[in-house]
Amino acid sequence: MHLVIPDVLFTSHTDPVGRAWLAALPRLAADLLDRWELRPDGPSRHGMASLVLPVTRADGTAAVLRLQPVGEQTTGTAAGLETWRGNGIVLLFDHDPDSGSALLERLDAGRPLSAVEDDDEALTVLAGLLRRLTSVPAPAGMRRLADIAAAMLADVPAALPGLAERTDRDLLRSCAAAVAEVLGESGDRLLHWDLHYDNVLAAQREPWLAIDPEPLAGHPGFDLMPSLDNRLEAVDDPARTIRRRFDLLVDALDLDRAQATAWTLGRVLQNTLWDVADGKGAVDPVQRAVTETLWRR
Numbered sequence: 001m002h003l004v005i006p007d008v009l010f011t012s013h014t015d016p017v018g019r020a021w022l023a024a025l026p027r028l029a030a031d032l033l034d035r036w037e038l039r040p041d042g043p044s045r046h047g048m049a050s051l052v053l054p055v056t057r058a059d060g061t062a063a064v065l066r067l068q069p070v071g072e073q074t075t076g077t078a079a080g081l082e083t084w085r086g087n088g089i090v091l092l093f094d095h096d097p098d099s100g101s102a103l104l105e106r107l108d109a110g111r112p113l114s115a116v117e118d119d120d121e122a123l124t125v126l127a128g129l130l131r132r133l134t135s136v137p138a139p140a141g142m143r144r145l146a147d148i149a150a151a152m153l154a155d156v157p158a159a160l161p162g163l164a165e166r167t168d169r170d171l172l173r174s175c176a177a178a179v180a181e182v183l184g185e186s187g188d189r190l191l192h193w194d195l196h197y198d199n200v201l202a203a204q205r206e207p208w209l210a211i212d213p214e215p216l217a218g219h220p221g222f223d224l225m226p227s228l229d230n231r232l233e234a235v236d237d238p239a240r241t242i243r244r245r246f247d248l249l250v251d252a253l254d255l256d257r258a259q260a261t262a263w264t265l266g267r268v269l270q271n272t273l274w275d276v277a278d279g280k281g282a283v284d285p286v287q288r289a290v291t292e293t294l295w296r297r
């Protein structure tokens with residue numbers, strides 16, 4: 001099999017682990033096809049981080065071989081998928097912890113939820129999946145929002161000078177204060193952490209199923225951001241859209257509004273800390289719009 005490695009994977013994986021993984025990728029793919037008795041079945045797909053090969057198993061089942069280097073993002077993925085057992089999310093057939101590779105149920109990659117134009121329709125699907133996924137208690141050993149939130153708060157003082165405008169520094173401080181207040185209620189549910197509209201695919205077992213989790217034990221409010229900030233650049237009245245989406249999500253997941261707000265600000269905090277670490281000196285306008293809209297209510 002001739003493996004074409006997309007350029008974006010070279011852009012995403014620049015550290016030594018990622019580089020070694022890329023260099024060994026053709027060999028790794030061949031080994032896993034062999035070990036799991038798989039036949040390649042069509043052109044490969046990829047995201048920012050992974051290479052995904054459609055395959056057929058020995059018993060004829062359609063599957064995909066998903067390859068991604070071992071790292072922070074893949075820790076807990078297999079344990080999460082094993083816990084969910086396909087309830088609202090792709091099934092895990094097999095995995096190789098040493099290489100971070102997984103054999104997954106094949107869904108319809110040509111029909112992501114992002115292709116559904118009607119915002120309410122797409123959001124209702126996403127909210128339904130979120131409700132199911134986050135109603136499951138996290139298994140023992142899962143990394144915890146409590147620890148991640150505490151680490152974020154510890155990072156704030158060093159990040160503040162990275163923001164040029166006082167209003168941006170105030171925003172970061174406000175988000176940190178909101179998170180500090182709910183730190184004792186950081187939750188124990190199994191969160192997906194990256195449930196955006198390209199991480200939901202049409203399927204046969206169910207109309208729609210989630211893929212690509214980066215699981216976490218925590219409060220479901222921390223999982224709302226990808227549904228709130230989706231395609232926000234394109235809407236006429238962002239504040240109204242954010243309010244409508246937030247209301248729909250809080251209802252669907254039966255959340256306490258104040259906690260859902262605080263944990264969403266926790267996502268703003270996280271995204272902004274990541275941006276500052278990447279050298280960006282200002283708060284992203286979409287993150288600001290979400291913060292100001294929720295703050296005022």
Ligand SMILES: Nc1ncnc2c1ncn2[C@@H]1O[C@H](COP(=O)(O)OP(=O)(O)O)[C@@H](O)[C@H]1O
Nearest residue numbers: 045046047048049050052104105106107109212
């Ligand atoms: N189970 C699956 N069935 C079919 N296609 C898949 C499946 N999982 C992933 N894909 C395809 O591969 C792409 C990247 O996979 P994803 O798990 O989202 O990784 P990334 O972290 O790189 O976004 C998806 O956008 C989709 O097109």
Ligand SMILES: [Mg+2]
Nearest residue numbers: 047198199212
């Ligand atoms: Mg993805």
